[in-house]
Amino acid sequence: MRLFRQRGRDLAVLSAVALATSLLSGTTAVTAAHAAPTLPAIVPQPVSESAVTGSGFTLAAGTQIDVLSTDTAALGVGTYLAGLLKPATGFTLQVVSSTQPAGNALVLDPNGPATLKAEGYTLTSKSGGVTVTAHGAEGLFRGVQTLRQLLPAAVESPTVKPGPWTVVPVQISDSPRYSYRGAMLDVARRFYPVAQVKRFIDESAAYKINTLHLHLTDDQGWRIAIGALPNLTTVGASTQTGFTGGTSWYYTAAEYQDLVAYAKSRFMTVVPEIDGPGHSGAALASVANLNCNNQTTAPYAGDNWGFSLYCLGDPQHVANVSTFLNTVISTVAALTPGPYIHVGGDEAPATTTAQYAAYVSAAASATTAQGKTLIGWHQLSQGTLPANSLLQYWGTDIDRTSVGAPWESENIQQVRSGVAQGAKFIMSPADHAYLDMQYNSSTPYGLHWAGYVSAQKAYGWDPTTVTAKTDGSSSVVPAAQIAGVEAALWTDNAYSPSSSTPDSGSQFPEPSVYADHMSFPRLPAIAEIGWSPQSTHDWTNFSQRLAAQGPRWTAAGIAFYAAPDITWPSTPGTLNGVHTVTTGGQALDDPASSTTNALQMDTWALHGGNNQKWTFTQQPDGSYTLANGASGLCLDVNGGSTSPAATVIQYTCGGGLNQRWKAVALPGGGYTLASAKSGLLLTTASAADGALVTQQTDTNSALQHWTIT
Numbered sequence: 001m002r003l004f005r006q007r008g009r010d011l012a013v014l015s016a017v018a019l020a021t022s023l024l025s026g027t028t029a030v031t032a033a034h035a036a037p038t039l040p041a042i043v044p045q046p047v048s049e050s051a052v053t054g055s056g057f058t059l060a061a062g063t064q065i066d067v068l069s070t071d072t073a074a075l076g077v078g079t080y081l082a083g084l085l086k087p088a089t090g091f092t093l094q095v096v097s098s099t100q101p102a103g104n105a106l107v108l109d110p111n112g113p114a115t116l117k118a119e120g121y122t123l124t125s126k127s128g129g130v131t132v133t134a135h136g137a138e139g140l141f142r143g144v145q146t147l148r149q150l151l152p153a154a155v156e157s158p159t160v161k162p163g164p165w166t167v168v169p170v171q172i173s174d175s176p177r178y179s180y181r182g183a184m185l186d187v188a189r190r191f192y193p194v195a196q197v198k199r200f201i202d203e204s205a206a207y208k209i210n211t212l213h214l215h216l217t218d219d220q221g222w223r224i225a226i227g228a229l230p231n232l233t234t235v236g237a238s239t240q241t242g243f244t245g246g247t248s249w250y251y252t253a254a255e256y257q258d259l260v261a262y263a264k265s266r267f268m269t270v271v272p273e274i275d276g277p278g279h280s281g282a283a284l285a286s287v288a289n290l291n292c293n294n295q296t297t298a299p300y301a302g303d304n305w306g307f308s309l310y311c312l313g314d315p316q317h318v319a320n321v322s323t324f325l326n327t328v329i330s331t332v333a334a335l336t337p338g339p340y341i342h343v344g345g346d347e348a349p350a351t352t353t354a355q356y357a358a359y360v361s362a363a364a365s366a367t368t369a370q371g372k373t374l375i376g377w378h379q380l381s382q383g384t385l386p387a388n389s390l391l392q393y394w395g396t397d398i399d400r401t402s403v404g405a406p407w408e409s410e411n412i413q414q415v416r417s418g419v420a421q422g423a424k425f426i427m428s429p430a431d432h433a434y435l436d437m438q439y440n441s442s443t444p445y446g447l448h449w450a451g452y453v454s455a456q457k458a459y460g461w462d463p464t465t466v467t468a469k470t471d472g473s474s475s476v477v478p479a480a481q482i483a484g485v486e487a488a489l490w491t492d493n494a495y496s497p498s499s500s501t502p503d504s505g506s507q508f509p510e511p512s513v514y515a516d517h518m519s520f521p522r523l524p525a526i527a528e529i530g531w532s533p534q535s536t537h538d539w540t541n542f543s544q545r546l547a548a549q550g551p552r553w554t555a556a557g558i559a560f561y562a563a564p565d566i567t568w569p570s571t572p573g574t575l576n577g578v579h580t581v582t583t584g585g586q587a588l589d590d591p592a593s594s595t596t597n598a599l600q601m602d603t604w605a606l607h608g609g610n611n612q613k614w615t616f617t618q619q620p621d622g623s624y625t626l627a628n629g630a631s632g633l634c635l636d637v638n639g640g641s642t643s644p645a646a647t648v649i650q651y652t653c654g655g656g657l658n659q660r661w662k663a664v665a666l667p668g669g670g671y672t673l674a675s676a677k678s679g680l681l682l683t684t685a686s687a688a689d690g691a692l693v694t695q696q697t698d699t700n701s702a703l704q705h706w707t708i709t
C-alpha cells in the first residue's frame with residue numbers, strides 16, 4: 001500500500017525546497033508569480049510558476065543531457081528525454097552521467113531534497129541551460145513532461161521540423177495533489193493491440209497520469225492468457241462488442257509483461273482488473289463450473305450488461321469461484337509488479353447479501369494471498385474489505401443530490417459502508433470522468449446515460465465535493481480517504497452509430513482513433529484535477545492552457561476532438577465546399593472521369609476538370625467526406641481496411657468512417673488527410689501522372705502533404 005498524501009498549495013514548503021536547491025542560487029532576476037502574461041501554458045498547472053528574464057535556452061545538436069547520477073533509473077529518464085526530442089529536432093542528444101552540471105545543457109539532478117517526495121520536482125530554465133531537480137527518477141520524469149511543454153508545439157512531431165528549439169525561461173516548483181492519478185482502458189469490449197495501449201500510455205504520461213487500469217475481462221471478452229485455463233483465451237477472447245471469431249484478441253503473458261514494463265518506463269503502475277461476480281460473461285462462456293448448471297454459456301458480442309453472474313448459490317459453486325479466482329489472480333499477480341489487483345464488483349445482477357459477500361471474500365483472499373492490495377468499484381463495500389483496500393466511485397451528481405436525504409442513493413450508501421471500513425477512494429464520477437460519455441449529441445461514438453460530458457464538465461468537479469451535498473458540505477468521503485482520481489475510457493459503444501446495437505452497418509474506428517477522440521481534451525482535464533492544487537481551479541484559465549495543447553496534439557498526430565467549449569488557437573475554418581486537392585501540382589483525380597464504383601483514385605497534373613474537383617462536407621466528428629465532381633462518388637478506403645498500402649477508391653457515398661477524412665493543418669501550410677477509420681494518411685505513389693493513391697503511415701513525405709484550394 002502506498003502512503004497517500006494530500007497536498008494543497010504549500011508555499012512555505014516549496015520555497016524551502018527552492019532554497020535548498022543550490023542550483024537555483026545563480027538564477028537571474030525572478031519576477032513575481034503574478035507576472036501571468038509571460039508564463040507558459042502548462043497542463044496540469046504546476047504548484048508554482050514564475051517568469052525568468054532572458055531569452056531562454058536553445059537546444060543544439062551538441063546539447064548534452066547531463067544526469068547528475070549513476071543511477072540506472074535516472075539515466076533512463078535522460079535516455080527517454082533524448083528519445084522524445086530526437087524525432088522533431090533531428091538531434092541525437094548525448095546522455096552523460098556526471099558529478100558536476102555542465103553549462104548549456106539539459107541537467108537532470110535526482111539528488112534533490114527528500115521534501116520533494118517521489119513525484120515533486122523543480123525546474124529552472126534560463127539562457128544558460130535547463131535544470132530539473134527531483135528526489136529520484138520518478139520526479140525527474142514528471143519534470144520532463146513539463147519541460148516538453150516549454151518547447152514549441154512542433155517538438156511533438158514524429159518527423160524533423162525546423163525549430164529553433166528554445167525552452168521558455170521559467171522557474172517551476174511542483175508536486176501532485178494526489179498520488180493516484182489513473183486512466184482506464186476497457187480492452188474487454190474492444191481489444192486494444194499492444195502498440196495502441198503503448199500509445200495510450202505515452203499520451204497519458206504526458207499529463208502526469210501515473211496509473212494505467214486495464215479492464216481486462218467482461219461479458220464481451222477475456223483479454224489475458226491464464227495458462228491453467230486455456231479456454232479463457234480460446235473461447236473467452238474470441239469476441240468483442242460487434243466482433244466474433246477472433247483468435248488473438250488477448251495479451252499473452254509476454255505481451256502483458258511487455259506492457260507492464262513499458263508502463264514502468266513511463267513511471268506508470270498497471271492495475272489489472274478481473275471483473276466479477278457480474279460482467280463475467282467471457283469467463284462463464286469458458287469455464288463450465290462457474291455456471292450453476294455446470295454448462296458454459298455462448299460467447300457474447302452484444303452491447304448489453306448486467307446479465308451475467310458467477311454461480312454463488314451453493315457451497316460447491318462458491319468453492320469453484322474461489323478456485324477460479326485463486327488461479328486467475330495468482331497468475332496475473334505474478335506478472336504484475338504493481339501493488340494492486342482490481343476485482344470489479346459493479347453491476348452484478350441481484351444476489352443475496354451472503355452470495356455477494358462470498359464473492360468479495362473469495363476475491364479478497366485470492367488478492368491478499370498474493371500480497372496485493374484490493375481495488376473494487378464502490379459496490380464492493382457490500383462485502384468485507386481487507387485493510388487498506390481502495391474503492392473506485394463511479395456515481396453521478398444524481399447521487400450527490402441525495403446525500404443526507406431520507407432517500408439517499410444506494411451508491412452513496414455503499415460509499416458510506418466503504419468509508420466505515422476504512423477504504424480509500426479513487427474518484428471516477430461518471431458524469432465528469434467517464435470518457436465514453438458523448439461530448440454532445442453529435443459525438444459519433446459512446447453513450448450519454450450519465451449525461452453529455454463537455455470539456456468544461458470533465459473539468460468541473462472536485463474530489464472533495466463529489467460525494468458532498470450540493471452546497472459542498474458533509475462530504476461522505478473525508479478528504480483523508482481520497483486516494484485520487486481516474487478517467488475511465490469504456491468501449492461498450494466504441495462504434496458509430498452508437499445508439500443501436502452493433503450490426504453489419506456499424507462503423508468501428510481503430511481503437512486508437514476512438515481513444516484520441518474521446519480522451520482529448522478530457523483526459524488532461526481529469527489529470528489536472530488529480531495533480532494541481534485545488535486553489536488553481538479556474539475554467540477560464542484552464543481552457544486557455546488546454547487550448548494551447550491543441551497544436552501539440554496536432555503535431556503528435558493525436559486525432560483530438562476540437563471541443564466547442566474551448567477557443568482553439570487556430571480552430572480550422574471549415575473546408576466545406578468544392579476544392580482541388582494537390583501535391584506538388586498533381587491533383588487528386590478520378591481517372592478519366594469514370595463513374596465505376598471501387599475504382600482506385602490517382603493523381604494527375606492539375607487541369608481543373610470536374611474529375612479533379614471534390615466536394616468537402618464536414619461530419620459531426622470534424623472529419624470530411626470528399627465527393628468527386630465527375631462521378632459523385634466518395635473518396636473511400638477500400639474495404640474499410642486499417643492496413644498501410646490499402647487502396648483509396650471512389651465508392652457510393654455512405655458516410656462510413658472509411659469515407660471520412662480528417663484534415664490536419666501542417667505548420668508550414670497544407671494538410672494531411674487521415675482516414676477517420678484507420679488514422680493512416682492519404683498518399684500518392686509519386687509525382688508522375690497516373691500515380692495511384694493509397695493510405696500509408698505518416699512518413700512526412702511530400703506525397704502526403706496536400707494543398708486544398
Ligand code: ACM
Nearest residue numbers: 346347377394430
Ligand atoms: C461501471 O461503470 N460499471 C463501473
